[in-house]
Every structure is written in C-alpha cells, then in structure tokens.
Amino acid sequence: MSKVPMDVVTDIFHRLPVKTLLRFRSLSKPYCSLIDDPDFTNAHLDRSIKTRSNLNIILKGLHLYSVEFDALDNAVPIDYPLSSGAGTEAFGSCNGILAFRLTDKNLALYNPSTRQFRRLPVSEIDPPPGDSCKSGYIFYGFGQDVKTNDYKVVRMVQFNKSDDEDDEGIFYDYEVKVYSLKNDSWRKITKLPPYLRFMFQFFYHLLHRRGYGVLAGGVLHWVMPPRIELGPRNRIVGFDLGNEEFIEVPQPECADKNYLLDVAALEGRLCAVCNYDQEKIDVWTMKEYGVKQSWTKLISIQRTRTITTLTFLKPLAYSKQLDKVLVEINSQKFAWYDLQKKKMRSVKIGGSPGTFGAEVYIGSLIQIEDLKRLEIEKQNEQDELKNRNRKKRDDFLSKGFKLVL
Structure with missing residues (x-):
C-alpha cells in the first residue's frame, strides 16, 4: 500500500x-490524517448522497x-449513550x-457511525414576563x-394559561431558541410572526x-x-436556518380542498402529503424550493383490501434506479411504490417494533465533538499527570534515601 499514490x-x-474507513484509521498515520480531514469527510458524504x-x-x-437500506431485512437495536432508559x-x-x-x-447529538456523542448545554424555558402561564x-x-x-x-x-389538556387555552407568543454547534450556545429569536401563536392543536399534532x-x-x-382566526386552510410554516427567520411556504393546489396536510422530505426536497379522509393520499414534491408552480404529484394511493385505512403515509427514499419510492404506511409497515406501474409491494423487516x-x-464521518476542547482537556490531563509525577519525585528527593550495605 505504501507504493500506491495517495490520490489513488x-x-x-x-x-x-464508513465502518471500513474507521477501521482503516489504524493502518497508518497518513491514512488516519486523510480520513479525519474535513475535506475528505465532506467529499465522502457528498458521494454517498449522490450515489445513495x-x-x-x-x-x-x-x-x-x-x-x-440496501438490505431492508433486519432491524438492529441502536446502542447509544442515552439508551439505558x-x-x-x-x-x-x-x-x-x-x-x-x-x-x-436533556438534548444531545449523536453520530451512530462514529459513535461520537455530544450533550447540548441546558437552556431554560422563560415564560413571558408579567403573565401567569406555563409552557405547553x-x-x-x-x-x-x-x-x-x-x-x-x-x-x-x-405557552398557555389552561390547566386542562383538552382545552387549548389562551395562547401566548412562542419562545424560540436556536442552538449552534459551532458556538456551542443557544440564542433567542425575537422576530416572530403573529400567526405562530395559533400553530398548535392538541390532537392534530399528537396524532x-x-x-x-x-x-x-x-x-x-x-x-x-x-x-378560525386565520382561515379554513392548512399552512406550511418554515424556519430558515441560514437567516433564522420564519417564512410561509406555498403549498400545491389540490383538486379537493378537504384534506389533512402533512410534510415530508425526499432526497432533500420538500413533500406535501394530502390525506383525503383516509380514503386516498397524494404525495407532491417541490422540485424548485419556494416556487409554487414546481409542485409535482409523485404518488397517489387509494385505500385497498390489504390497506383498509390510510391514516398516515410518509415517503422515505428512492430506490437506486429511481423507479420506486420506499414509503411508511400507518406507522406499521413499509412498501415499495412503483412510480411507473403505480402499484405497491410490501416490505417485511424482521425485528421491527409493532x-x-x-x-x-446516512452514514458519515462528520465530527460533532469539539476537537479543540478535547485537545485542551487531553493536554490538561497530561500536564496534571506530569505535575503529579514531578511532585512524587520531589517528595522522594526531599526525604533522601539511605544506602543499605
């Protein structure tokens, strides 16, 4: 391997x-440096996304x-630092x-591939001043x-005043905070749209x-x-992570206005899932973000004898050939939807929960640990060990020693 050019x-x-690359880190220092390099990490991630x-x-x-995803055979429990409960x-x-x-x-970030884990600093919830209310x-x-x-x-x-969970109470302005991994800190967003206070409905969101x-x-x-306050239509509310501002996203013009709306993402594109009284579900995808005219119907599924109710559907991923879409149905099963034949085929995964x-x-090498902080802590530990060893040596020399003849 030492004779193989580094670019090759x-x-x-x-x-x-990713698992193979993590093992290869121990082959040599040059390989370890290459795999840990942010440019290589990002290039490896980009290729994984493009090739699925x-x-x-x-x-x-x-x-x-x-x-x-390539096998879709067995579900394996994820062992992570918070898995004790x-x-x-x-x-x-x-x-x-x-x-x-x-x-x-108690929030945290975790990379299952590298097993890096990072707890977020605690940010207290601050109710509006001068009002007797609680967080909801x-x-x-x-x-x-x-x-x-x-x-x-x-x-x-x-926030609301009501003590009754079935009563939505009087809604107050939301508190919105954003955590930045780079800064390892939270900051409060003060510019909030008025409609935000009407966003929550108890059963709608829980179900x-x-x-x-x-x-x-x-x-x-x-x-x-x-x-009632905003009109009889659904809205898609977005929060731009770059500008840290709220926006309203246009939704597709569905033929039947009486539907329950949900959102999903498919290969980074926004999807609108329109559920027509649990009889039919249409999935639309936004090909050009923010452009209403770019909404395109991708999937249309009717209730069948094998699927007696259509309470929930979520598109997950395209197949390698882009001819099928893996969908989650009713939070209980998976199926491949053939985009050409307009038919579904069930997928059984062993060991999955009911x-x-x-x-x-996607498996990646993205670092979430604060490497500078870890380096400082490691250096502090080494300095502390040196100080302890130096103290032991000084104590020994100060007491002297006797030669036994």
Whole structure:
C-alpha cells in the first residue's frame, strides 16, 4: 500500500463504507490524517448522497432500531449513550447526525457511525414576563445551515394559561431558541410572526407527529392546521436556518380542498402529503424550493383490501434506479411504490417494533465533538499527570534515601 499514490488511495477511500474507513484509521498515520480531514469527510458524504450509498432507516418506538437500506431485512437495536432508559426521542437527522431528546432539558447529538456523542448545554424555558402561564407543547427541529456549515437545533415552546389538556387555552407568543454547534450556545429569536401563536392543536399534532421539523432546502418545516382566526386552510410554516427567520411556504393546489396536510422530505426536497379522509393520499414534491408552480404529484394511493385505512403515509427514499419510492404506511409497515406501474409491494423487516416512526439517515464521518476542547482537556490531563509525577519525585528527593550495605 505504501507504493500506491495517495490520490489513488483517496479515490478508493471515497467509495468505502464508513465502518471500513474507521477501521482503516489504524493502518497508518497518513491514512488516519486523510480520513479525519474535513475535506475528505465532506467529499465522502457528498458521494454517498449522490450515489445513495450508506443509507439507513431508523425506527423510532420505545427504543431505536437501525435498518440497512440496501438490505431492508433486519432491524438492529441502536446502542447509544442515552439508551439505558426507554423513551429517548430522535427528533431529527442530517448528514449522519441524529438529534436526541431525553427530556426538555436533556438534548444531545449523536453520530451512530462514529459513535461520537455530544450533550447540548441546558437552556431554560422563560415564560413571558408579567403573565401567569406555563409552557405547553414544544416543537423541535434539527438541520444544517449550509451557508456557514453549522448544525442547529431549533426549540419552539408554546405557552398557555389552561390547566386542562383538552382545552387549548389562551395562547401566548412562542419562545424560540436556536442552538449552534459551532458556538456551542443557544440564542433567542425575537422576530416572530403573529400567526405562530395559533400553530398548535392538541390532537392534530399528537396524532400526526408534527412536532418535529422536516428539513428541506435548508429550512425546517411544520404544518399549521386550519384555524378560525386565520382561515379554513392548512399552512406550511418554515424556519430558515441560514437567516433564522420564519417564512410561509406555498403549498400545491389540490383538486379537493378537504384534506389533512402533512410534510415530508425526499432526497432533500420538500413533500406535501394530502390525506383525503383516509380514503386516498397524494404525495407532491417541490422540485424548485419556494416556487409554487414546481409542485409535482409523485404518488397517489387509494385505500385497498390489504390497506383498509390510510391514516398516515410518509415517503422515505428512492430506490437506486429511481423507479420506486420506499414509503411508511400507518406507522406499521413499509412498501415499495412503483412510480411507473403505480402499484405497491410490501416490505417485511424482521425485528421491527409493532408501531414506529421512520427516519432516513446516512452514514458519515462528520465530527460533532469539539476537537479543540478535547485537545485542551487531553493536554490538561497530561500536564496534571506530569505535575503529579514531578511532585512524587520531589517528595522522594526531599526525604533522601539511605544506602543499605
């Protein structure tokens, strides 16, 4: 291998799985430096995205499971630092990094491929001053700010006065905070649109799991259900991770206006999922972000004898040949949807939980640990060890020693 030119080695390494590259770090110092280099890490990730390689499906239930996309055979439990107790929620995935929530004060980022784990600093929830209210529903989102190559977590807290969960109470302005991985800190967003206070509806969000933002085009998306105050239509609300501002995203012109709207992402493109009274579901994809005319119908599924109800559908990923789309149905099963034949074929995955939420994540070498901080801590440990050894030596010399003849 020492005779192989480094550019050839680099090209070969770009094509290898993450697990193999992590083993190859121990071959030599030059290889380790190459694999750890940010330029190589980003190039390897870009190639994986373009070739649909290193893809995995995460199943989210009481515990977390991982399924290799190329095989789609068995679900394997994910061993992660917060896995000692059930109930850990994975609320986002971006470039191989998962965002975890254990409690509202215990958030973390985790790369399952490299097993790097990083807890986020605690940011207290601050109710509006002068009002007797409490925090209610909390929305989360996670994604990348492409402009600055920073990874951000968004937390939106809704406040109300009501003690009755069935009563939506009087809604107050949201508190919105954004965590920056680069700065390792939170900051409060003060410029909030007035409609934000009407976004939450109790059963609507709990049943359809819209508390987690959907990442597409560098924007996190949530659905605002129809409100009397704002009119009888759904809205797609976005938070631009670059500008850190809220936007309203145009939705497709569906033939039947009476539908339940959901959002999803397919290969980085925003999707609108229109559910017509659990009888039919249409999936639209936005080919050019922000352009209403670019909405294109991708999937249309009717209720059948094998699928007696259509309560939920989520597109996950294209096949390698781009002729099929893997979809999650009713949080219970998977199926391939053939884009040409307009037919579905069920996919059975062994070891999967009875009900789950599915998320796509890609294996990557992206670093989430603070390398400078780790280097400083390592240096401090080495200095402390040297000081201890020096003290032991000085104590020994100060006491003297006797030669025994």
